[in-house]
Amino acid sequence: MQRAQVMRGSWLGILVAVLAPAVGLAGQVPDDSNIRAMGFGDFNYLVTERDLKEGFRMGQMVGHVIADLDERFTFFGEVSLTGKDNGYSIEVERALIRYDFADEFKIAVGRFHTPIGYWNAAFHHGSWLQTSVARPEMIKFGSRFIPTHFVGVIAEGGLPGSSLGLGYKVGIGNGRAENIARAGDAGDINDHRAWVARVRSRPIAIVGLEIGATFYTDQLLAPDLTDTRERIYSVHAALDRDAPEILAEYAHVTHDPMTGSGSFPGSDGYYVQIGYRMSGAFRSIKPYARVEQVIVPNGDEVFEPLNLNYDGVVAGIRYDPGVFLALRLEYRWERFEGLGAFNSLYTQASFVLSGF
Amino acid sequence: MKGVDIVRSTVLALVMIAAAGPMVSSVDAQTEGAEAVAIVVHPEVTIDGLSFDQLKSIFLAEQQHWPDRSRITLLVRAAIAPERDLILSEIYGMTEDRYRQYWISKMFRSEVASGPKIVFSTDMLRDLVTVIPGSIGFVPVSEVGPDLKVIPIDGMLPGDEGYPLN
Incomplete structure (x- = not known):
């Protein structure tokens, strides 16, 4: 699917189109319905020293649907609408069918959030779920550092009886497209598939803690059209709770030409984010920094x-005036290669539509 | 916009948020006054007991199938029920808000196909747990009847010393 498919029309119409299933289904269908839906969305206000347009910005509107196709087959779908200068781009973010054989083995085919690290699969387009306004740079929207989407087959499972909460994911897919920010939606660009393997531990004694490691490998085309072997090594530790929240992730990416000799130094990306929800009368407030x-x-x-x-x-405050609504105020200092350093201030309202 | 303006705007906005601060969200887990709860399962579930870790694993949806591969269906009382607060406190270790976020997050990550079935009364739970294959739920110990299959946790039943959901 081409990201450049741009829909023209009023944002209100688009909003209704994406979120109507969520609004219609969330909490209003019988409990035994085989279809469930959710919606995520956000609105932003930006002031910045960067060469960006300031003012109000429509964020992403994201619709999710989950459907039981059979007792053991489930469909998961996610579609996003992203505001652009000339309309909205629509994207199938995820579409997968999964067969649950047992807790130890499930297998799915389709388009996934690449299971590298923590944030990419845990929050991704669900902005309400995350504490900060936006993702870290290494996995930002349209990231080229980490391939954020994966088209292929993924097997996963866990050992639910273990107190360590061990789990795995193993996948084979198309890997990056010619535009390395894209997954190979219409097929692989070469005959070499990408592989990803991830292990993690979620100790039962500490709800919210996840520690994991990922290895990803693919063959892609460098800008000079050299066949290049890409390898990504990633580790993460996440205490995904309110007081405190600690998220840390590191990825090392190497690119080595398939022909000739020599190995090149790898690139690195990391983030550490800490948040802490206040208590008592101020428990709606969660300061954070990254x-x-x-x-x-x-x-x-x-x-x-x-x-x-x-x-x-990044430093900010998340304020939850209600269960399904989050307001954020975030200050950022950023330095971009070749552009310089900039200060920015983001204000955001994000929400989830859910029957839960 | 100049940096100093951004800093000024930040300070102003923080002051405004602080002024609105004492608005609070939802309910905290209140476990005072809750009596012990019994873990009950569908009569055909082929287990005779669970460890507390296994119980947590099931309620956290880390375990979604029984040993015979049949799917587990969680039955959870609606908010405000004292026994729900006890479960949130002792099994999930979460507030009501965080509990909701947990399940929304689980569905978002495609880790579960649905959240727990919400049950609005003990009678409703008693009915459902006897008719939905693979179901598991919890009821106040005073509401346990002969029709319910009660599961020991770590070898203990409600009222036993050391039972984790007393």
């Missing part, structure tokens, strides 16, 4: 031309 960096050394033939080097510091 530091992050993307480091691309000279010699990375894939990343170096893209000017991905980045430093960022």
